[in-house]
Amino acid sequence: KQEVTQIPAALSVPEGENLVLNCSFTDSAIYNLQWFRQDPGKGLTSLLLIQSSQREQTSGRLNASLDKSSGRSTLYIAASQPGDSATYLCAAGSGNTGKLIFGQGTTLQVKP
Amino acid sequence: DAGITQSPRHKVTETGTPVTLRCHQTENHRYMYWYRQDPGHGLRLIHYSYGVKDTDKGEVSDGYSVSRSKTEDFLLTLESATSSQTSVYFCAISLGGQGTEAFFGQGTRLTVV
Numbered sequence: 746k747q748e749v750t751q752i753p754a755a756l757s758v759p760e761g762e763n764l765v766l767n768c769s770f771t772d773s774a775i776y777n778l779q780w781f782r783q784d785p786g787k788g789l790t791s792l793l794l795i796q797s798s799q800r801e802q803t804s805g806r807l808n809a810s811l812d813k814s815s816g817r818s819t820l821y822i823a824a825s826q827p828g829d830s831a832t833y834l835c836a837a838g839s840g841n842t843g844k845l846i847f848g849q850g851t852t853l854q855v856k857p
Numbered sequence: 858d859a860g861i862t863q864s865p866r867h868k869v870t871e872t873g874t875p876v877t878l879r880c881h882q883t884e885n886h887r888y889m890y891w892y893r894q895d896p897g898h899g900l901r902l903i904h905y906s907y908g909v910k911d912t913d914k915g916e917v918s919d920g921y922s923v924s925r926s927k928t929e930d931f932l933l934t935l936e937s938a939t940s941s942q943t944s945v946y947f948c949a950i951s952l953g954g955q956g957t958e959a960f961f962g963q964g965t966r967l968t969v970v
Binding site for chain 2: 779787788790791794834836841843845847848849
């Protein structure tokens with residue numbers, strides 16, 4: 746059974762810092778890995794999708810990597826801003842049905 | 858935002874009453890999903906659909922049923938609501954397959970008293 750873990754559960758950094766959020770999964774036979782952002786009381790916003798055949802994806806200040814052999818994905822945020830404060834969730838895709846197994850998220854606070 | 862509308866957005870209901878949540882999409886995506894989000898558990902899949910009248914169970918399906926009579930609508934029904942079903946419910950859609958993203962609705966906050 747696939748299990749997804751995100752550590753740390755919470756992170757507080759000063760504005761401008763580069764930071765890395767971690768996601769690990771137990772079954773390397775994932776279909777894809779998706780990162781989401783969730784603001785308090787809101788839905789999930791898709792940030793990046795990495796297919797199993799890819800090693801990384803980039804969007805603006807965000808870069809996500811995938812290492813299936815080690816069961817890890819990282820989300821790199823460059824030059825963090827207070828507006829980046831949110832909960833970040835990773836989810837492993839299992840098969841072509843699009844079902845997702847979620848980690849419990851990392852809550853990020855970027856202080857001005 | 859992807860064209861996903863959940864209704865209602867908030868609901869308070871009494872234990873033992875039936876409740877139906879609706880998800881409506883305008884994207885013509887094949888797959889639709891219902892997840893629940895709870896502190897300490899994260900998001901967990903309840904049921905999903907891979908086409909009209911085609912549905913399957915997820916990880917936490919007990920106490921829930923679903924129906925999909927049209928491509929654009931996916932209904933989640935709690936036959937007899939219990940306090941353990943107090944949660945935030947999210948609908949999601951995707952085209953399916955390896956390279957497609959999942960898109961989520963804004964959620965329905967359900968409180969069972």
